[in-house]
Amino acid sequence: MxxxxxxxxxxxxxxxxxxxxxxxxxxxxxxxxxxxxxxxxxxxxxxxxxxxxxxxxxxxxxxxxxxxxxxxxxxxxxxxxxxxxxxxxxxxxxxxxxxxxxxxxxxxxxxxxxxxxxxxxxxxxxxxxxxxxxxxxxxxxxxxxxxxxxxxxxxxxxxxxxxxxxxxxxxxxxxxxxxxxxxLDLPAEGLALLVVDTRVQHAHSEGAYGQRRSACESAARLLGIGALRDIPPERLTTALARLPDAELRPLVRHVVTENVRVERAAAHLTAGRPRALGPILTEGHASLRDDFRVSCPELDLVVETSLGAGALGARMTGGGFGGSAIVLTEERLASAVKAAVESAFARASYDPPGVVSAVPSxxxxxxx
Structure with a gap:
C-alpha cells in the first residue's frame, strides 16, 4: 500500500x-x-x-x-x-x-x-x-x-x-x-511564452557540457578568482586580455554578460515591463550560439523563424546541444509563430517540433 x-x-x-x-x-x-x-x-x-x-x-x-x-x-x-x-x-x-x-x-x-x-x-x-x-x-x-x-x-x-x-x-x-x-503573469499582459521542443536529444552526463564547465573553472584559476561571477562587467575587457588561451575568452564573455542579462530581466519584470524581455532573450541566444557554442541548427532555426514571424524574442533554454527553445510573443501571434516554426522544420526535413505554452507553476x- x-x-x-x-x-x-x-x-x-x-x-x-x-x-x-x-x-x-x-x-x-x-x-x-x-x-x-x-x-x-x-x-x-x-x-x-x-x-x-x-x-x-x-x-x-x-x-x-x-x-x-x-x-x-x-x-x-x-x-x-x-x-x-x-x-x-x-x-x-x-x-x-x-x-x-x-x-x-x-x-x-x-x-x-x-x-x-x-x-x-x-x-x-x-x-x-x-x-x-x-x-x-x-x-x-x-x-x-x-x-x-x-x-x-x-x-x-x-x-x-x-x-x-x-x-x-x-x-x-x-x-x-x-x-x-x-x-510573471504573461497572459495578463497579452503575452505568451512558447516552449519549442526540437526533439534533438541531449544528456548532461555526456562530455560537451562537462568540457564547458571545466573550461570555465580553468579560466577562473588563470585569473586568480574563485569563480567567473567575480569578474565585474566593467572589468571584462581587462580580464579577457589576461587570458592566454583564446578558446577561453568567449566562454568568459558569455558568463559575465549573461549575469548582466539576468539583472536586466529582473529589473524589467519588477517594473512591470515584460515585453522588454524580448531583446534580452535574443541577445542571450546569440551569446550561447557564438560565444559558448552550445546551440544546434534546430535551435537556431526556432529562434530565426520565430523572430521572422513577429516574436518579441527567443533563445535556446537548458544546457544546449539540443533540447528546447523559448519564444516570447504577443498572444495574438502565438498560433502564427507556432505554424511558422512547424513549417520551417518540415522544409528542413527535421522531425516535427513539440510546441506548448509555458505557465509558471x-x-x-x-x-x-
Missing part, C-alpha cells in the same frame, strides 16, 4: 544559462508538467524503482550498498543517487518503494532529471520525517546528479523544481542560494 503521492516539476530557464556552476544568477520557473512518485516505506533496506514511462519493470537495490560508478548510466541513477546522498549525509531511510509517472519529455532541456531527483528526495523526506528544508533537499539532489549520475550540473534545476512558486519566476543567486520570487509538493 502506498503512503502517498508526490510531484516535482520540470523547469524552463527564462534567462541565465551556464551561469549556475559559475556562482552566477539565474531566473527559471517551474512548469505544470511533472514527475509523480507513488511512494511507500519499506522496512527491509531495499529501494525498489519502477516507471510507467520506462521499460524493464521493477529495479531493486540495497540502500546500504548504493555507490557511484556501478554499471552503465540509467534513469535509475537519479533516484538511487538521492538515497545514496541522503545516506552519505547521515540519514538512514530503511527502504522505499517508488513508482514514477511523468508528463515531462526527457532530453528536452526541461530538467526531467532534477524533477526525478527532487520528487524522490521530497517523498523520502516526508515518509521518514527527516525535516530537511527545500534548499537542503536541492543540494542533496545536486550531489546525487554530480557524484552518482556523473552529470556536472549546477544547482539551478534542483532549486527551481523544489522552490518555485505558482505564477512567479525564481531569481536565484547560485553563490549564496538567496532567492526572490518575481511575479508550483514547485515540488505532496499531492495525495
Amino acid at each position: 502506498s503512503d502517498g503521492v508526490w510531484a516535482a516539476p520540470g523547469r524552463v530557464n527564462l534567462i541565465g544559462e551556464h551561469t549556475d556552476y559559475n556562482d552566477g544568477l539565474v531566473m527559471p520557473f517551474a512548469l505544470p508538467q511533472t514527475i509523480e512518485a507513488t511512494a511507500s516505506r519499506r522496512g527491509d533496506g531495499l529501494l525498489r524503482l519502477s516507471s510507467a514511462n520506462a521499460c524493464g519493470g521493477t529495479v531493486e537495490f540495497t540502500v546500504d550498498a548504493l555507490a557511484p560508478g556501478r554499471g552503465p548510466h540509467r534513469w535509475t541513477d537519479y533516484p538511487a543517487g538521492v538515497l545514496w546522498a541522503l545516506r552519505e549525509a547521515g540519514h538512514r531511510p530503511r527502504g522505499v518503494e517508488l513508482r514514477f509517472e511523468s508528463t515531462l519529455p526527457t532530453g528536452a532541456g526541461l530538467s526531467s532529471s532534477a524533477a526525478l531527483e527532487v520528487v524522490t528526495a521530497l517523498a523520502v523526506n516526508d515518509l521518514y520525517e527527516l525535516g530537511l528544508s527545500r534548499t537542503e533537499l536541492a543540494l542533496l539532489c545536486r550531489r546525487a546528479e554530480n557524484a552518482y549520475a556523473g552529470a556536472p550540473t549546477g544547482i539551478m534545476d534542483q532549486m527551481a523544481s523544489a522552490c518555485s512558486l505558482d505564477g512567479h519566476a525564481l531569481l536565484l543567486d547560485t553563490r549564496d542560494l538567496a532567492l526572490r520570487h518575481i511575479p 508550483s514547485g515540488a509538493r505532496r499531492v495525495v
Whole structure:
C-alpha cells in the first residue's frame, strides 16, 4: 500500500544559462508538467524503482550498498543517487518503494532529471520525517546528479523544481542560494511564452557540457578568482586580455554578460515591463550560439523563424546541444509563430517540433 503521492516539476530557464556552476544568477520557473512518485516505506533496506514511462519493470537495490560508478548510466541513477546522498549525509531511510509517472519529455532541456531527483528526495523526506528544508533537499539532489549520475550540473534545476512558486519566476543567486520570487503573469499582459521542443536529444552526463564547465573553472584559476561571477562587467575587457588561451575568452564573455542579462530581466519584470524581455532573450541566444557554442541548427532555426514571424524574442533554454527553445510573443501571434516554426522544420526535413505554452507553476509538493 502506498503512503502517498508526490510531484516535482520540470523547469524552463527564462534567462541565465551556464551561469549556475559559475556562482552566477539565474531566473527559471517551474512548469505544470511533472514527475509523480507513488511512494511507500519499506522496512527491509531495499529501494525498489519502477516507471510507467520506462521499460524493464521493477529495479531493486540495497540502500546500504548504493555507490557511484556501478554499471552503465540509467534513469535509475537519479533516484538511487538521492538515497545514496541522503545516506552519505547521515540519514538512514530503511527502504522505499517508488513508482514514477511523468508528463515531462526527457532530453528536452526541461530538467526531467532534477524533477526525478527532487520528487524522490521530497517523498523520502516526508515518509521518514527527516525535516530537511527545500534548499537542503536541492543540494542533496545536486550531489546525487554530480557524484552518482556523473552529470556536472549546477544547482539551478534542483532549486527551481523544489522552490518555485505558482505564477512567479525564481531569481536565484547560485553563490549564496538567496532567492526572490518575481511575479510573471504573461497572459495578463497579452503575452505568451512558447516552449519549442526540437526533439534533438541531449544528456548532461555526456562530455560537451562537462568540457564547458571545466573550461570555465580553468579560466577562473588563470585569473586568480574563485569563480567567473567575480569578474565585474566593467572589468571584462581587462580580464579577457589576461587570458592566454583564446578558446577561453568567449566562454568568459558569455558568463559575465549573461549575469548582466539576468539583472536586466529582473529589473524589467519588477517594473512591470515584460515585453522588454524580448531583446534580452535574443541577445542571450546569440551569446550561447557564438560565444559558448552550445546551440544546434534546430535551435537556431526556432529562434530565426520565430523572430521572422513577429516574436518579441527567443533563445535556446537548458544546457544546449539540443533540447528546447523559448519564444516570447504577443498572444495574438502565438498560433502564427507556432505554424511558422512547424513549417520551417518540415522544409528542413527535421522531425516535427513539440510546441506548448509555458505557465509558471508550483514547485515540488505532496499531492495525495
